[in-house]
C-alpha cells in the first residue's frame with residue numbers, strides 16, 4: 001500500500017515548527033490533494049465554544065473557506081457528530097445535496113469524502129475531499145486521507161490551535177463565475193475563467209499570483225474599470241452585473257478608492273488640493289483636511305508632490321482614496337516603489353484605515369510577506385482562484401520583514 005509521499009510528508013513536517021499555521025496547513029493540504037488527484041477540498045475546524053464548524057483552508061476554485069456551518073448542521077457537522085467518515089459517491093443521487101450540487105458553494109460535484117479529525121474521542125474538525133468528475137476514491141487514497149487527518153489532528157492539538165468564528169462578516173461585493181476574454185488577432189485570450197469571490201467589510205484581502213495570471217484584470221473588474229465578459233456581480237446584495245455607464249461612473253466615484261504603485265497625484269496641486277479635488281466629485285466625502293490628518297500629513301498639506309518623498313506621496317494617495325469614504329479600497333502594489341521601512345509605514349496606515357473605517361482593502365502584490373497581514377489571501381492561477389486562505393492570526397504591518 002502506498003504511504004504519504006515524501007513531498008507531502010515534508011510539508012506536513014513543516015507544520016510542526018510553523019508560526020504561519022494556515023499557510024503551512026494549506027501547503028500540506030495542497031500536496032495531499034495533488035497526491036490523490038482530487039479537485040478541491042477544505043479543512044474544517046470546530047470552534048469548541050460554539051460548536052460552529054469553520055473552513056479554515058480551502059484548495060480549489062471556490063471560496064469554501066468563507067463558509068461556516070452552524071451547530072451540527074450540514075454534512076460536515078454530520079461527519080463530526082458521527083465521528084465516522086462519510087463518502088458520498090454520487091451527490092446527484094443523495095438528497096442531502098439538493099439539485100445535485102453542494103448547497104453551500106453551489107459547485108457541481110461528483111463525489112465527496114468527509115474524514116472527521118478525532119483527538120481523544122473528541123472531534124476537532126473534518127477534512128473534506130471533493131471530486132468534480134471522478135467516480136471513486138481508491139483504498140490507497142482513503143488511507144492517505146486518514147493518515148493526513150491523523151497527523152494534522154495531532155499537530156492542531158499539540159499547538160492548541162482553534163478557530164474563533166467571526167459571525168459578523170458582511171459581504172460588500174460578490175463575484176460569481178466571472179470570466180474575461182480579450183480578442184487578440186484571430187484568437188481570443190481567456191484571461192479570467194470563472195472567478196467566485198466575496199469581499200467582506202473590514203478586511204484586508206490580498207491577491208497573489210504569477211505575472212500575467214489575471215490579478216490586475218480582476219482588480220479592474222472589482223473597481224468598475226473593466227467589465228466582465230460573463231458572470232454576476234452583486235453590491236450590498238443588489239445585482240450589479242449589467243450597470244449602465246452612469247451607474248459605473250457613480251460606482252467608481254463613490255464606492256471605490258484607488259491606491260496605485262505610482263501614486264498618480266496631480267503635480268500642479270498641493271497635497272490638500274489633490275485630496276479636495278476628489279472630494280468635490282463624490283457624494284459622501286470625508287473632510288479633506290481630516291483625511292490628510294489621518295495619514296499624518298497635516299504639516300505637509302500645502303506641499304506639492306515634487307516636494308514630498310515617495311512614502312509621503314503614497315500617504316496623499318491614501319488620503320485621496322479615503323476622502324471618498326469608499327466601501328472598498330483597491331491597492332495595486334502600493335509598496336512596490338518604496339523602501340522597506342517606508343513601505344511598512346504605508347501598510348501600517350492601511351491597517352489603521354481598515355480598523356477605523358471598516359473599509360475593505362483588496363491588495364494585489366508580488367510580496368508574499370505582505371500576505372501575512374491579510375485576513376484572507378487568494379491565489380490566482382491561470383485565470384482562476386486556485387486557493388483561498390483565511391489567516392486567523394494576521395500579523396501587524398510592524399511585524400513584517402522583507
Ligand SMILES: Nc1ncnc2c1ncn2[C@@H]1O[C@H](COP(=O)(O)OP(=O)(O)OP(=O)(O)O)[C@@H](O)[C@H]1O
Nearest residue numbers: 182184189191209210211212213214215216217218
Ligand atoms: N486589454 C487587454 N487586451 C488583451 N490582453 C490583455 C489586456 N489586458 C490584459 N491582457 C492579458 O491578460 C493577461 C492577464 O493580465 P493581468 O494584467 O491581469 O495579469 P497580472 O496577473 O496582473 O500580471 P502582473 O503581475 O504582471 O501585473 C495577460 O496575458 C495580459 O497580456
